[in-house]
Amino acid sequence: MQFPSEFEWIAPSGLGVLTHYMPAHYSAGWWMDSAPTLEAAMAAVYELYRSLKPVAATRNILLPVGTDYTPPNKWVTEIHRAWNARYVWPRFVCGTPRDFLDAVRTEISALSPQSRDMNPIYTGKDVSYIDTKQAQRAAEVAALDAERLSALAALLGLGRYPHTALDKVWRQLAYGAHHDAITGSESDQVYIDLLTGWREAYDLAADARDRALDALMGQVAVDGRSVVVTNTLPFARDGLVRVRLGPGLRVADPAGVEIPAVSEHGTLTFTARDVPATGWRTYRIVEGRADPWQDLPGTTIENERWRIVADPARGGALASVTDLATGRELLTGLGNELRLYEEYPQHPDMGEGPWHLMPTGSSLGSGDAPADSVRAETSPVGQRIIVTGQVGEVAYEQVVTLLAGSDRVDLTTRVVDYTGADRLLRVRFPAHVEGALPVSDVAGAVVGRGFALPDVDSAEHPWTLDNPANTWFGLSSxxxxxxxxxxxxxxxxxxxxxxxxxxxxxxxxxxxxxxxxxxxxxxxxxxxxxxxxxxxxxxxxxxxxxxxxxxxxxxxxxxxxxxxxxxxxxxxxxxxxxxxxxxxxxxxxxxxxxxxxxxxxxxxxxxxxxxxxxxxxxxxxxxxAVCPAGSERLDDRTVALLAYGLPGFAVDPSGSAPVAHAVLHGLALRRLARPPRAAPAPTGRRSSSSTGPTSSRTPSWPDPATGGRTGSPPRARSSPPHCCPAWSPRRTDLRLTRPTQQASHRTRRTGC
Missing domain, CATH: 3.30.379 (Chitobiase; domain 2)
Incomplete structure (x- = not known):
């Protein structure tokens, strides 16, 4: 590394924390444990001390002892006693990480400042067991909505805040977020065991959210049968709403003007406009028939902002995405193309598993063959293209939607069937933004990222340099x-x-x-x-x-x-x-x-x-700055993909100019068991500029005599049985010393 092993790790907020990176890896102490005698163990520790000494920021050196699947180290306490009885310096002291960091703080107050990401290392973690990432996100969104709505309901005296239920939700989510759970680096059996935690977290959060929402919506005055659409975000927004109504019914605004809508499979879909921040908008249920989707000639769709053309001869991928406001073509090649990458069963160099991406360098594209079907459809809410096809062992369906009056493009890919093993599926969008670099959001910031190398053979080049994207990534600055x-x-x-x-x-x-x-x-x-x-x-x-x-x-x-x-x-x-x-x-x-x-x-x-x-x-x-010779070019614009349920991405520098192909990683298809799904997450992979997922449900409602109020206040329900975490031994550390770091639309029908 380019800096000492102890440094200040600075977050995008500007706050920092004293951090130690383990230059000899976290299993460095294994060699001491594997020594046959105490003398050999002390010799091994002393050699580690000599190798770690040059990179330490102070005279305190940390040697981690203990690794995966190992019992407590048999020599650690004996070394502590025998070495210090024999030698004056260096001293070997058993301690905890806190002991070590406290010792560092006493010797140095100004550390080397770093804000770099230590990743990407285990890039497979972003996509393996993709449903666990989707389940985690679904439960997190439900929990955040539950917290906001339950707080409002409690302040209005509509019930007690569900402390117990939400406490359990966050405990389950925190447990499931540890480095051998949501990372997808566990065995199939552990994966199955973990599903109960995500299921419980989602069920408890959804129950608390729905009870609070029922209580709050019971206070909304409505004129007859109505649909109330709520927005839990702190800003006004539009969103697509789906609600199941009886035949011959549709929605209208308070003045009785019918809202454009489409009926499909018994579900009415319409766009709710300008729903207030942390508020609601009411739509009356009126008699009237909503039109279904109608066939549209050709394979081109458009709205006020975009024109999109699909190519049936090339797997139904997008041949053109034109911004009608500027006349600019966004794509430099086939867009929304599926790429199926062959992977090694295990890492060819390290012999490790699904926490790596392990491409062989061989891939297939959906654009290499004609699509099974491509059709365009139109309705009062917008236009869409539906594609079905096959790439390798993967049968897929893709839907590209342009909503009327919207400046976004919605893209959904669904894996209909899959029969292979050791495959990685990517969705590819080649776009040209001269001079731009990859950027993505993290939990509380937007950061620059490096380019990636998704087409390498990992036997020759182990790093693909993929990165996680919380909700979006793009080409920008x-x-x-x-x-x-x-x-x-x-x-x-x-x-x-x-x-x-x-x-x-x-x-x-x-x-x-x-x-x-x-x-x-x-x-x-x-x-x-x-x-x-x-x-x-x-x-x-x-x-x-x-x-x-x-x-x-x-x-x-x-x-x-x-x-x-x-x-x-x-x-x-x-x-x-x-x-x-x-x-x-x-x-x-x-x-x-x-x-x-x-x-x-x-x-x-x-x-x-x-x-x-x-x-x-x-x-x-x-x-x-001044540049007395040469020049640089940077387009002042951004091309980005918002991702729902897609945590991994790569932006590939191709050609001699700084042109990038944005590659959205959709799904890691590996040799997995097929247990029940963790939580009701979307089956498709959604990429759009919407603020977050939209969803709806038709609840059971109380008797109209109650005035539309819910029959009981929000409450925490008792937790179902859950699995206890497996026991793991606490790591013992040997300290060495020497001198001198969403949004959600909910649909409600009241007054029925």
Whole structure:
């Protein structure tokens, strides 16, 4: 690594936490445990001490003891006694991680600041056992809605807040979110055992949500039979609503004007417009027949914003997506194409399982053969294309929908049947945004990501560099360098190079400012190794920021010595920040098993002026700089895919220009058992610009004599039986010392 094993890990909020990364892996102490004698065990520990000593930030060194499936270490306490009785230094002390971190804090207060992501490493975790991710999200959305609605109901005196039920919900979700559960790295049997937890979490949350919503909707005054659509988000929104009504019934606004709707399989579908924040909108139920979907000639659909063309000869994939507002074509190739990747049964190098993506480099595309069927349909709510086809062992159905009056495109892919094993299914959207970089949302921020390499043979190149996306990803820029007449450059993942180790803590405010605008960074020193070698790291930077001019930072001096003299002249003339473009475009150097350590492999910003000024400029996510030679290009727009139930993504740099193919990973199809599903999550994979999932139900309602009020207040129901977690031994740590880190529409029908 480019920094000490103890550092301050800084979040996008700017807050940091003392962190230790395990440079010898968490199973480093295994060699001590496997020693045949105490003498051999002490010798093994001493060798580990010698190897860990150079990277420690203080005289305290952490040696983790214990690993997966191992009993308590047989030598750890004996070493503690025997070594310290024999030697004065170093001392070996048994302790906990807290003991170690407290000892570090007593010796050092200013640490090397880092905001970099330590991933992607185990990229298979994002897609293996995909239904567990969907179940977790469904339960989380239900729980958040339950909390909001139950709080409102309690404040209005409509019942007690369901503390017990929601406490159990979050405990189950936290348990299911640990690193051998939702990650999909467990065995089939453990997977089956875990399903009960997600099921219970969803059922308890949905019950609390529905009881609170019933109580609140009972307070809404309605004129006759009505559908009440609620919005639990803190802003007004539109959304598609589905509700089952009797034959010959449809909905109208309060003035009696019929709402455009379509009837399909006994369900009425319509668009609820401008539903107030944390509020509701009421629609009257009136007599009238809603039209069904009607056939539309050809394979083209459009609304006020988009025109979409499907190609039946190429699997029904999208040949064109045109933005009618600008006339711009979004696609640079087949869009919404399914790619089926062959995978190794186990990792060809590490021999490990589904927590890796293990492509063989061989893949099939749905665009390689004609679709089984492609048809276009129209209705009062919009138009859609329905595609069925086969790619390899996967039978699929895809639906592309354009709602009337909407600026979004809804895309759903459903796996109808699958008979193979060791396959990964991706949905591919090639789009051109010049100069843009991958970006995605995380739990509380939007961050830049690196390009990925999804088409590699993992036997030769182990890192595909996929990343998780919480709800969306795209091609854009989180922050940029404004070069005036020379253009602009996006930055997403940076290396900050300081002159020496003592200078690293002084870069903290810059690291925090970059993190706040979505740029993660590794802080390194001029004398250390450069960040950007996939052989030892699992992610790569796209930019370097060199703090200090050539007189203070040796990296700045070396870089300028290899460039046109005009860059040095710019600094001599008083420029505070000088941008030095890379020798080659990023897409040319970002290749399988890439090595970007050479100073000319990446562009660099040399900061000769005060760092405080740079921090102030980052408040607007734009860094002004001069570029005396060369230029950069950056389109000022974003192409993004919003994902529902799709946690993994990759953006692939292809061609000699910075053109990216956004690849949305839909499903990992591996050798799994087929137990019951965890929770009622959508069977399709949805990608759209909607704020979140929409859903509806037709509840049972109380007698009209009660005025539409629910018969009982919200309450927590008793928890059903659940499985106890498997016992695992607590890890013992040996501390070594030396001198010197949604939205949901609910549909209600009242007054019946």
């Amino acid at each position: 989180t922050a940029r360098v404004d070069l005036g007449p020379a253009g602009a450059r996006a930055i997403g993942v940076a290396e900050i190079v300081v002159p020496g180790p003592s200078d690293a803590p002084r870069a903290r405010e810059l690291v925090a400012a970059l993190a706040r605008v979505g740029v993660t960074a590794t802080t390194s020193t001029a004398s250390g190794t450069r960040y950007g070698w996939l052989h030892v790291d699992s992610n790569l930077p796209d930019t370097r920021i060199v703090l200090g001019g050539p007189d203070t930072n040796p990296v700045a001096a070396e870089l300028l010595s290899r460039c046109d003299p005009v860059f040095s002249e710019a600094l001599t003339s008083g420029a505070r920040r000088v941008w030095v473009p890379a020798e080659r475009p990023l897409a040319e150097v970002w290749r399988p098993s890439a090595d970007l350590r050479d100073l000319r492999s990446l562009p660099a910003l040399i900061v000769a002026g005060p760092v405080d000024e740079l921090v102030d400029d980052l408040a607007g996510a734009v860094i002004p």
